[in-house]
Amino acid sequence: MNRALFAATWISMACFAIYIVIFYGGAIPAHALDDWNLLLPDVYVKGAFVQTAAIAAHFLAGAVLLAIGPAQIVTGQRGTMPKLHRVMGRVYAIAAGVAGFGGLTYIVLQGTVGGTVMNIGFSLYGVSVIVAAIETYRNARRKQFDRHRAWAIRLVALAIGSWLFRLDYGLWLKAIHGLGHSHSYRGPFDQVMAFFFYVPNLLIAEMIIRRREPSSRSHVTLNVVTGAATVLVGTSTYLFAASYWWPHIAARLGIA
Numbered sequence: 313m314n315r316a317l318f319a320a321t322w323i324s325m326a327c328f329a330i331y332i333v334i335f336y337g338g339a340i341p342a343h344a345l346d347d348w349n350l351l352l353p354d355v356y357v358k359g360a361f362v363q364t365a366a367i368a369a370h371f372l373a374g375a376v377l378l379a380i381g382p383a384q385i386v387t388g389q390r391g392t393m394p395k396l397h398r399v400m401g402r403v404y405a406i407a408a409g410v411a412g413f414g415g416l417t418y419i420v421l422q423g424t425v426g427g428t429v430m431n432i433g434f435s436l437y438g439v440s441v442i443v444a445a446i447e448t449y450r451n452a453r454r455k456q457f458d459r460h461r462a463w464a465i466r467l468v469a470l471a472i473g474s475w476l477f478r479l480d481y482g483l484w485l486k487a488i489h490g491l492g493h494s495h496s497y498r499g500p501f502d503q504v505m506a507f508f509f510y511v512p513n514l515l516i517a518e519m520i521i522r523r524r525e526p527s528s529r530s531h532v533t534l535n536v537v538t539g540a541a542t543v544l545v546g547t548s549t550y551l552f553a554a555s556y557w558w559p560h561i562a563a564r565l566g567i568a
């Protein structure tokens with residue numbers, strides 16, 4: 313079950329990464345930066361060079377985090393490819409820093425679509441990502457591997473937050489018809505979501521860090537929970553990909 317959840321998560325994150333590279337990245341050579349505003353208004357503002365560069369760097373760094381995060385977990389857990397783990401670890405830490413700083417620069421200069429609550433939620437998120445990236449790298453360099461592992465788990469839990477944010481919206485918009493969501497991202501659902509995409513992940517990360525061997529009863533519960541989570545990840549990936557990712561990729565590639 314755990315493997316199924318891991319595979320479903322990896323596939324889903326890879327789909328999100330491909331969408332970012334083709335749709336957002338592809339808009340640059342196509343001179344179609346206005347397309348960035350199709351999902352969120354005013355992500356691109358003509359003439360605002362610094363925030364455009366910051367958010368562009370943040371998009372591409374985010375795609376790197378999505379693509380190599382699961383591979384980093386595999387090589388770290390098995391310890392079979394230490395060189396690859398070290399190289400990818402550096403890339404991952406730099407990408408986390410760029411995604412965090414790019415997002416924070418954008419928030420300071422332009423602000424998020426959802427206003428104060430979303431600014432606070434996303435700023436805390438960006439600072440947490442940067443702190444976790446620095447601590448993960450610093451403890452690896454010092455060979456403090458228990459601490460390195462703990463911070464790496466926190467970093468991955470945070471990084472998958474950006475992906476979970478889209479999946480949660482995908483499910484909510486389709487299954488609950490967007491109750492509490494407003495187009496300006498200032499509805500009650502949006503204000504909860506400004507924090508909900510990473511705070512629960514951090515709590516689960518702390519449980520994993522402090523975990524003892526589970527009893528056979530909690531094994532059964534764990535299997536049921538991870539099974540349900542796998543179905544949810546599959547369903548929400550399909551909903552989000554069919555409505556947003558694929559139509560945007562197809563339009564960029566001219567196959568729509």
Ligand code: HEM
Nearest residue numbers: 351374375377411412415416424425426434438441471474
């Ligand atoms: C894995 C890491 C990340 C990925 C893949 C990612 C991806 C994206 C994408 C694709 C968008 C454009 C909107 C959309 O299509 O959904 C976006 C917007 C944004 N992201 Fe990120 N992001 C990541 C991390 C972060 C971090 C750490 C911050 C923290 C500061 C952040 C702050 C923002 C902001 C402020 C916006 C613009 C929202 C608005 O205009 O209101 N992101 N991100």
